[in-house]
Amino acid sequence: MMQTFSVIFEAGTNNFIGRNEALLYSFAVIVLLLLVIMIIVSITKSKRVKTLQRINEMAEETNQLKNAFIANMTHEIRTPLNAIVGFTTMLAEMDNLDKETRMAFLKEINENKDSLLQLVNDLLDYSKIEAHTLDYNDGEVDVNALISEVCATENARSHPTGIQVEFVEKLPQCRLVVDRVRFAQVIGNLVRNALKFTEEGSVKIGCRRLSNNNFYFYVADTGCGIDEEGRRAIFERFVKMNYNIKGTGLGLSITKSIVEHYGGGIGVESKKGEGSTFYFTLPASAEYKEYGKF
Secondary structure, eight states: OOOHHHHHHHHHHHHHHTTHHHHHHHHHHHHHHHHHHHHHHHHHHHHHHHHHHHHHHHHHHHHHHHHHHHHHHHHHHHHHHHHHHHHHHHHHHHHTTHHHHHHHHHHHHHHHHHHHHHHHHHHHHEEEEEEETOOOOOOEEEEEHHHHHHHHHHSSSOOTOOOOEEEOOOOOOOOOEEEEEHHHHHHHHHHHHHTTTSSSSSSEEEEEEOTTTOOEEEEESSSSSSHHHHHHHSTTTTTTOOOOOOOOOOOOHHHHHHHHHTTTTEEEEEEETEEEEEEEEEEEEGOOOOOOOO
């Protein structure tokens, strides 16, 4: 009897499976899909968690940079202001100063005024870049003449090291369609940066054309150099290689934005203790080609 029941049960089971085979396959497919969805959700959730962690890390890093920037700005603003107020007060209160001393005080006042003005201009330019409102008034610019002017301006200032900026390599003619003020700002930022970190040796500027006809400009110094980590971060905002040296930490970031506005690129070649060469390129299309003038 048990054998008969077993045969009947097996026959019934086979009959059920046969009649509901499609349903069973559908159920199996649904279970499989649910498992796949659960795996995908799990992976996506894991990636989302990692992404959120990375975003939090970046936000924390940015916050630290901003805090360092604010602290640095407080110092950078206070230092020239204190000097200006101090020397101005002495000029006003000390009637017995000789001409040489007065001229020395005035020189200190002017140099600190220039530092303060540079700081304010950097902050204004940075805010305009962030808001995408930085103005560009393009026109014909004689690059050789402009670089020579920048060299003359910097060489007229008193640098503790006494280093003179040299324009050592130039093109016979180089006229570009760019904003004169912004181009001078780029060259000036690179030159001043080189002078800050060069205690002895030289700071040299040059320009040439590459094999693809693009324009290549460089500022080479014999200063302290930059390590690999510094080279990766040097053009980021708020970054300073040495907080004991004056500056906003924005100059190179602003320079990068201006160069990239004209479709160029910027970079640095350097080794710690062996000097640095900051360079940027501008596309051949920036050349001024009006008939009879180039």
